[in-house]
Amino acid sequence: xxxxxxxxxxxxxxxxxxxxxxxxxxxxxxxxxxxxxxxxxxxxxxxxxxxxxxxxxxxxxxxxxxxxxxxxxxxxxxxxxxxxxxxxxxxxxxxxxxxxxxxxxxxxxxxxxxxxxxxxxxxxxxxxxxxxxxxxxxxxxxxxxxxxxxxxxxxxxxxxxxxxxxxxxxxxxxxxxxxxxxxxxxxxxxxxxxxxxxxxxxxxxxxxxxxxxxxxxxxxxxxxxxxxxxxxxxxxxxxxxxxxxxxxxxxxxxxxxxxxxxxxxxxxxxxxxxxxxxxxxxxxxxxxxxxxxxxxxxxxxxxxxxxxxxxxxxxxxxxxxxxxxxxxxxxxxxxxxxxxxxxxxxxxxxxxxxxxxxxxxxxxxxxxxxxxxxxxxxxxxxxxxxxxxxxxxxxxxxxxxxxxxxxxxxxxxxxxxxxxxxxxxxxxxxxxxxxxxxxxxxxxxxxxxxxxxxxxxxxxxxxxxxxxxxxxxxxxxxxxxxxxxxxxxxxxxxxxxxxxxxxxxxxxxxxxxxxxxxxxxxxxxxxxxxxxxxxxxxxxxxxxxxxxxxxxxxxxxxxxxxxxxxxxxxxxxxxxxxxxxxxxxxxxxxxxxxxxxxxxxxxxxxxxxxxxxxxxxxxxxxxxxxxxxxx
Numbered sequence: 103x104x105x106x107x108x109x110x111x112x113x114x115x116x117x118x119x120x121x122x123x124x125x126x127x128x129x130x131x132x133x134x135x136x137x138x139x140x141x142x143x144x145x146x147x148x149x150x151x152x153x154x155x156x157x158x159x160x161x162x163x164x165x166x167x168x169x170x171x172x173x174x175x176x177x178x179x180x181x182x183x184x185x186x187x188x189x190x191x192x193x194x195x196x197x198x199x200x201x202x203x204x205x206x207x208x209x210x211x212x213x214x215x216x217x218x219x220x221x222x223x224x225x226x227x228x229x230x231x232x233x234x235x236x237x238x239x240x241x242x243x244x245x246x247x248x249x250x251x252x253x254x255x256x257x258x259x260x261x262x263x264x265x266x267x268x269x270x271x272x273x274x275x276x277x278x279x280x281x282x283x284x285x286x287x288x289x290x291x292x293x294x295x296x297x298x299x300x301x302x303x304x305x306x307x308x309x310x311x312x313x314x315x316x317x318x319x320x321x322x323x324x325x326x327x328x329x330x331x332x333x334x335x336x337x338x339x340x341x342x343x344x345x346x347x348x349x350x351x352x353x354x355x356x357x358x359x360x361x362x363x364x365x366x367x368x369x370x371x372x373x374x375x376x377x378x379x380x381x382x383x384x385x386x387x388x389x390x391x392x393x394x395x396x397x398x399x400x401x402x403x404x405x406x407x408x409x410x411x412x413x414x415x416x417x418x419x420x421x422x423x424x425x426x427x428x429x430x431x432x433x434x435x436x437x438x439x440x441x442x443x444x445x446x447x448x449x450x451x452x453x454x455x456x457x458x459x460x461x462x463x464x465x466x467x468x469x470x471x472x473x474x475x476x477x478x479x480x481x482x483x484x485x486x487x488x489x490x491x492x493x494x495x496x497x498x499x500x501x502x503x504x505x506x507x508x509x510x511x512x513x514x515x516x517x518x519x520x521x522x523x524x525x526x527x528x529x530x531x532x533x534x535x536x537x538x539x540x541x542x543x544x545x546x547x548x549x550x551x552x553x554x555x556x557x558x559x560x561x562x563x564x565x566x567x568x569x570x571x572x573x574x575x576x577x578x579x580x581x582x583x584x585x586x587x588x589x590x591x592x593x594x595x596x597x598x599x600x601x602x603x604x605x606x607x608x609x610x611x612x613x614x615x616x617x618x619x620x621x622x623x624x625x626x627x628x629x630x631x632x633x634x635x636x637x638x639x640x641x642x643x644x645x646x647x648x649x650x651x652x653x654x655x656x657x658x659x660x661x662x663x664x665x666x667x668x669x670x671x672x673x674x675x676x677x678x679x680x681x682x683x684x685x686x687x688x689x690x691x692x693x694x695x696x697x698x699x700x701x702x703x704x705x706x707x708x709x710x711x712x713x714x715x716x717x718x719x720x721x722x723x724x725x726x727x728x729x730x731x732x733x
Contacts, residue, residue: 137214137483144447147476148213151206151498158223161203165230169196170237180244187261193238194535198496200234203227205495212487212503213479245272246279264534267688274392278378288377295374298367299646305356305363306641312352315344325349327641334434339423346431350634353641360640361610367646368602383599387649391541392690397702401652401659402596404708405589406623411716412586413626415578418723420628421732427630430621430638437722441572443510447480450506450513454520457559458552460668462676468524477523478502478516490515492522492549496535500526510560514553514576521552528683542650543691546657548683551665554580554658567725574722581715585655585708590624591644592652599649613639659707663700666710675699 137145152158173196176189207227211220245253250273256262257269279285312325318338323329325348333345353360371383380386385395420428422437445453451473455466472478479486482505494500500523506512525548530538557577564570597616598608618636622629644651664682667675682698692702700707726732 134482134484134486137486140481140483143476144478144480145476146209146479146501146503148206148209148501150476151202151495155219155223158203158206161199162226162230165196165200165203165234169199170233173237177240178244180241180248183256183259183261186245186256187265189241190265190536193241196234196238198535200227200231202495202497204231205493205498205501209493209501209503214483214485215487216485242272243279243282243285245269246276247282250276264536268536271392271690274389278380278386278389280377288374295370298363298370301363302360302367302643302646305359306353306643310352310356313348315341315348317341325352331434334431335436335439337435337439339432342431342435343429346429347634349641350637354634354637357610357614357637357640361608361613364598364613364639364645365602365608368598368608371599371648372602382603384596384649391543393543393692394703397656397692398592398596398649398652400703400705401655401708402589402593404705405586405655405712407705408709408712408716409586409624409626411712411719412582412624413628414716415582415719416625416628418719418726418732422726428625428628429630429632430635433625436572437575437726438568438571441568443569443572444508445510445513446508447506447516450516453513453559454517454552454556457556458517460555460665460676461551461679464680465524465676468527469520472500472502472520472523472527475499478504480504480506482507490519492519492526494523494526494530496530496538500524510572510576514556517552517556518549521549524548525683528680529686532684533686533688537688538686540686541691543653543656544660544682544685544694546654547661547664547695550580550584550658551661551679554661555665567729571722571725574718574725578715578718578722581658581711581718584658585711585715586624588651588654590620591642592649592655594620594639595645595649595651598645610637610640655708656702659711660695660700660702662711662714663707664698667699672699 152161169192173189173192176185176192179185180189204227207220207223211217211224214220253269253273253276257266257273262269280288306327314322314324317323317333318336318341323333325333325345327349330345330349334342336342336345368383371386375381375383375386378386380389384398388395388398416428416433419425419432419437423432423435425432455469458466458469477500479502486505487503488505490502490504492500492502502516502519502523504512504516504519506516522545525540525545529540554577557573557580560573561570561577564573594616598613601608601612614636617639618631621631621635621638639645664675664679668679678698682694685694685697688694689697695702723732
């Protein structure tokens with residue numbers, strides 16, 4: 103279980119919070135408040151999972167002393183349908199229990215990271231989970247060692263109905279599964295294979311020395327990854343330039359090391375792909391969720407066919423800021439920098455209940471239940487974990503961690519996380535445990551549906567042109583960052599993997615030239631790429647995640663298509679969307695989306711989304727013209 107990648111969806115939330123507690127405001131400038139000063143209604147209720155630590159300890163001991171020995175008894179005995187089915191049921195029961203323990207312990211620790219008891223519980227839960235995983239590791243290889251006809255026989259057996267899809271997915275892995283000694287050898291090499299990612303982290307987080315630069319007030323500020331994008335939003339262009347050049351100069355000093363590290367990562371992916379008899383690293387990566395290659399290729403092709411809309415947006419930025427040419431550090435400064443909107447938590451709830459009305463009364467009722475049932479830990483408190491996420495276990499209701507700060511961004515984060523939470527609720531109440539995990543390919547659909555539906559509502563109901571421009575900018579940047587940027591990354595990943603697969607190497611010069619070529623293609627004739635900007639590849643951690651980022655773009659395209667179906671009143675569109683939320687991993691993600699009304703094997707969802715991007719840019723330009731900012 104990987105807490106961050108599998109269960110948590112993090113969002114960046116500001117640190118300067120205003121708490122609306124009882125009848126007075128507590129300002130974050132005075133420091134986070136003690137947890138006991140926050141009303142219960144603003145705190146999640148972990149007692150819904152375990153009433154106290156003693157009950158948690160009972161289940162912990164039960165897993166150690168009863169479940170693990172019992173599961174071990176199945177080892178070597180998965181040779182008939184009766185034993186296989188009994189083992190699968192028992193493993194599900196064990197997995198549900200360890201998941202519940204794990205979630206409770208980590209969320210308890212997130213309430214107060216200075217709580218040594220909670221910290222110890224989370225560490226013990228992590229260790230126990232590793233023991234459970236190790237004990238259960240025999241199940242897959244024992245099943246895969248059986249003839250294909252035997253596995254198909256299980257699938258046709260009515261007693262295995264709940265496991266039919268999981269067995270089908272397992273069966274697809276059989277041609278790519280090696281002998282037991284070979285699999286053991288690959289498993290032993292896993293630590294060594296993680297070296298490129300580890301080295302990248304050590305270089306960029308440990309050894310990298312970032313300079314100090316003068317800010318817009320003439321004072322020295324220390325650069326870091328943590329402040330980089332915040333500084334790039336500053337209206338002072340010379341300051342932004344100093345920030346960008348200062349950061350990228352540091353990466354440039356390590357360009358040979360980082361190029362060698364990325365070269366090793368891509369070679370590793372190709373090695374494992376060849377060993378497992380895949381035709382390419384991309385094919386091997388896509389196989390984990392049974393995603394056809396056409397989805398990836400069509401995504402890149404569709405974005406390339408719609409680059410003119412991004413070029414128009416860059417041109418609009420050039421006009422608004424009176425620039426000769428746009429640099430990469432000009433792409434982050436807000437077009438309406440001085441606009442602020444205060445949204446209390448109670449106002450945010452009401453806005454969500456209004457803005458998400460197109461999703462239907464059933465969805466709104468569940469939204470209200472989440473607000474009223476203490477699913478959400480709302481405000482920052484002393485030593486609480488930062489950021490935000492949605493999480494939970496199969497046998498719990500969803501939970502959301504927030505650090506709500508009375509801003510529009512926090513309101514949109516709440517919409518995003520409630521999308522995840524209701525997806526979690528609908529799936530877990532409609533699927534058996536084996537089919538309850540939502541694949542990464544579809545995990546962001548429900549969250550981006552809520553966020554973008556809210557942005558459209560806010561644009562349509564803006565009180566003035568500045569507010570409209572503010573939310574137009576939010577939605578435009580959402581699409582740019584999620585689609586154009588991530589697909590550019592995806593195209594880069596494809597290029598560098600194909601180069602390695604041809605037997606060539608990745609020098610820093612090749613990587614920089616390829617990065618520059620893509621930047622120029624994506625951002626168009628009004629955009630200039632200087633030498634340091636061509637080193638942008640060197641600071642992207644996603645390139646150590648093996649074809650991961652394209653899923654952000656496909657999720658947003660899918661949610662936009664589902665939203666269009668609902669807003670245009672297509673027959674049963676809401677019902678299909680709710681069925682999508684209930685689907686979990688009961689089928690392959692492309693098939694789940696197809697049933698909901700989205701064909702990810704075509705370019706249509708991406709074409710529609712980027713046409714919408716162009717319409718939003720046009721609306722923004724006309725609004726600026728109306729205000730007399732540009733001609």
